[in-house]
Amino acid sequence: MTGPPPPRSALTRRGLLRASLLGAGAAALTGCSSVSAGLLSTPPDPRSVAYWNLFGGGDGVRMRQMENGYRKANPNIALRSVTLTWGNPYYTKLALSTVGDRPPDVAASHLTRMKTLVQGNLLQELHPEDLERHGITAEKFTSRAWEASLVDGKIYAIPIDTHPFVLYYNTDICARAGLLDADGDLKPIEGPDAFQDALSKAKQVTGQYGATHGITSPSSPPWQLFQTLYAQLGGEVLADDGARIVLDDAKAKQVLDYLRMLTVEKRLMPGSVDYQGAIALFASGAAGFHLNGGWEITTFQEAKMPFSMALVPNIFGGPYKVQADSHTLVLPVRPEKDRAALDRALGFVRSMLDQSLTWAKGGHVPTWLPVANGEAYQTLTPQSQYAAAAASAVYDPPAWYSGSGSNFVNIMGSAVGAVEAGDLSPADAIAQIRSKLAVLAATASPV
Amino acid sequence: MASTEVTGQAGTVAPARTESHTTRSGRSPSGAERERRWSGHGKPALLFLAPFLLLYLLFIIGPAIYGLVMSFFHTSMVNPGLGEFAGFGNYAEVLSSSDFWASLWHTIWFTILTTPPLIVLALVFALLAERARRGRWFFRLAFFLPYILPSAVVALIWIWMYTPELGLLSRAVTSLGFAEPDWLGDPDFAMVSLAVTTVWWTLGFNFVLYLAGLQEVPRELYEASAIDGAGPWQQIRLITVPLLARTTSLVVVLQIIASLKVFDQMYIMTQGGPNFATRSVLQYIFDIGFTDFRSGAAAAASTLFFIVVLAVSAFWLVMTRRQEPEL
Structure with missing residues (x-):
């Protein structure tokens, strides 16, 4: 560019360097105590x-x-x-x-x-x-x-807690669909047909969907729903701390077929919706039910919508089971x-x-019984309505690669989600789960 | 011509400028001249470089070597030290992992999807912004602005735009009478959606490099060609684009490297899903290194990926060297 030459600065380069060195030295002195505390692991303030x-x-x-x-x-x-x-x-x-x-x-x-x-x-x-x-x-x-x-x-x-997968329901929509009892609570739903029926009735009211749950990403909600239904059938995925895969293909297929029917075939649930989208659809009244962890209660309270919460229904009989973590x-x-x-x-x-x-x-x-059995919690609604889930909680199988937010959840949830979205057949999903888990099961634990 | 802030900044990042100065004045430093210049300034130059070199050694070279060493051990993140010696075990494992190859392909596919539009569109917009008679500063700023946004902000904005049924884009598409694509939920479409977001977000950088390059094209050439009867299209095709060749080589290599390093968008917008369809190789490394605590295996995968990036860069350097012997 053709600007005038810069005026010669009164500060020489050497002077500037000296000044900045002094400055850095001063900064080092003041910062010294915290640095050495970090390096030498001195015990922090005893109180x-x-x-x-x-x-x-x-x-x-x-x-x-x-x-x-x-x-x-x-x-x-x-x-x-x-x-x-x-x-x-x-x-x-x-x-x-x-x-x-x-x-x-x-x-x-x-x-x-x-x-x-x-x-x-x-x-x-x-x-x-x-x-x-x-x-x-x-x-x-x-x-x-x-x-x-x-x-x-x-x-x-x-x-300090058990946080199960629960069923949220829109009380307005469910009332109009005739799914509530005289007290305004959800009538018991038991068995695959009853659940499908409840979703169909809700869908008739909303005109869009019966229920929603997060499917495409993240992968944890599909896993939580799968695990709930699969455990109700008595199925397990891993044994020997993750070294052995004990997936029961027939039971897994039964669950996946059912989920595929709800999403792909009957369109009772949107098959390709992410976590936030599933919440938004339920909050906007496009669905009568929402399947998620109990922690989203605040979101729906803040949305000022008419809703309540209940146990995820016992769909596949057997003793009641529901996916949870603590x-x-x-x-x-x-x-x-x-x-x-x-x-x-x-x-x-x-x-x-x-x-x-x-x-x-x-x-x-x-989990702390003095509170859990206290009157204040017992009368806390809708939170106390699914307290029974704590006794029937199914935790993710122990393995070095499993647990909340793990690659195990990612592998399971991605495959289940792909079935619900209609991208994989149940048989292909099971094959994918097996091949990906086999790699982790064969790897020596890094811990 | 008065320079604006944007070109002023770009001038400092685009080495192409200084190169074209030397070419224009028609002299390139001979080997002897170059040597004299170096030996004369050796010690002071090193002294001045020392602070940078020290940090570079400490935070780039050191960890890189440590990572290379780690890739030969069963290093675990939750145990101190390197752990058991693994030989080439980690490499064998990663190379035989279908997940590694799938994620490498996703990264390459993303690079293929983003690099051409990011170069062509940046050039087109730079040419258009340069031709604007009024409010030129506005166009320059408008195209550059998304680039200064943090990846998390960009991701959140676009997640909402892509939300099925409720999002802005789905409303727009359905109101035009089209069936709405499932932007992020369809495994075949998710990568395209991520590429669109990335083009919108990072176009500004290449745009600024091209703007800087355009400042270097001598005005006289346009005047002379106009006298000879050349139209605007001929000027662009025969003068501007060929004279921007050096900028283009720079933009291409920087863009390919940037695209190969993709991580944020997938990590935030799709978590590598649906069903692993957008898991980039860096996320694969993250998954085994951080989620599974297997630092050794992750280091082997990073080393392999480093070789891929190095190979691509070296290939490009050789190609451009052949083209421009002085580069």
Whole structure:
């Protein structure tokens, strides 16, 4: 370009360099303490509890309320809470911080992910005598969640909830479809034909769909629905901690045929809709039912729509089963053994359990019986209407590659979703599941 | 001609400019001249480069070598250290994995879908923006603006546009009387939708490179050709496009590398679905490295992918060298 030459600066290059070096030196001095603390893993402030979790949305709001409840009750202890992105990024950071000897005092973990962390020796075993000091004992928990969270009979995690797959229903649409009883609750639905019938009736009212659930992405909802129906048939997918695939092709095909009928053949559910789309369709009254985890309750409350919640129907007979997971609180392994720190961490866990009612408002079934059996929760609707799911919860099969947000869920959910979208036949989906799982089952566990 | 902010910035990123300066003045530094220049400035130059080189060694070269070493071990993310020696086990596993090849193909397919439109459209829009008589700054800004958006913002905007039944695009398509494609839910269509989003998002970068290139085309050539009776189309075809050849080589190689490195859009918009139809090779690496905690196997897959990118870049460099011996 033809501009005038730049005026010669009074500041020479050498001068600038010197000045910036001085500046950097000053910055290094002030930043020094935090850097060395990070490198040398000096124990942090002894009067504090560091807590990591992965809760966003309505759960995040409620978790912050509970944290503030803890702060109010323990003004001398500084609670340092960090919320990280849900799923892989969270577990990656939790694992790396523990390997790097800088873990939080307490961390949230899905029950189905916690077992992998235990295998990697990343979690402290919690001894009954330590727990007893804080009034935490096995008989105060829903037995299904408590037993599911034990690893070889040892305690590594305290379950704070059971969050099952549930059935949301639009009370207006269902009333017009004649699906509600005199009290305005959903009439019991049992068996494949009854469920199909209920969806057809709702579809006649909406003119669009009977029900929705997230199918194309992410892949977890198709897995959750499949697992619910498949477990009702008594089917299992993995054995020997994931080393063996025990998928029952006939049962899996029965479930997939049924789902394909609902979506592709009868168009009672949209086959190609993603998670947010499924929620939006239900919230806008385009469907009478919505299948999802209980945690979306806040979304529909905020949408100010007429809805309620119930157990996912027992479609394939047998003893009632429903897919679920639990949020647990765990104590990552720390380089130093410090009883005072342990007690502070367990005190925090106890405080969270005591505030389970706040947590339950977000759609999670409390595991802490003093709250779960209390009147406040029993009269909390619609949350308490599916509390029975906690006793019939089916957790994802244990394997190093399974659990919430894992590749196992991705493989299962992608194949089921492809059947529901009409892109794969049930037989091809089963073949795809088998070939992809076989690779993981044959791989030695990295933990 | 007065330069705007946009061209000013682009001038600093486009090495093609300095190249064309030397060509225009008709001299290229001889070998001896080049050597003298280097030996004269060796030490101070190194000193000035030192801060950068140090960080480069620490954060690029160091981890890259560590990654290469790791690819020969059964390294786990949840265990300290490298773990058991695996030899070429990880490589054998990745090379025999149909998932790896499928995801590599998805990445290549994405590159094929995005590279031509991102080059052609960038050139067309740069030519159009350059010809605008009034409000030129507006057109320059308008095309560049999406590029400054973070990938997450772009993804969220487009997810809503693509939402079946409720989204903006489906309304538009159905109101025109067409059957609505399932933008992100159809395994055959999802990659095309991602490519469309990417073209809208990243077009601005190539656009700016071409704008900078256009500033370098001497005005006299247009004047002379106009006197000889050349129309606008002939000027574009016979003057502008050939003189932009260096910019085009740069844009092509940068674009291919950028497209091969795709991750964000798929990760946020489709999570690699539906049914793995849009899982890119980087997401495959992410899945085994982070989701499965298998850092060693992931390092082997990254190394293999690195070789692919290196091969593509080297191929392109050789091709352009043959074409332009001084480059």
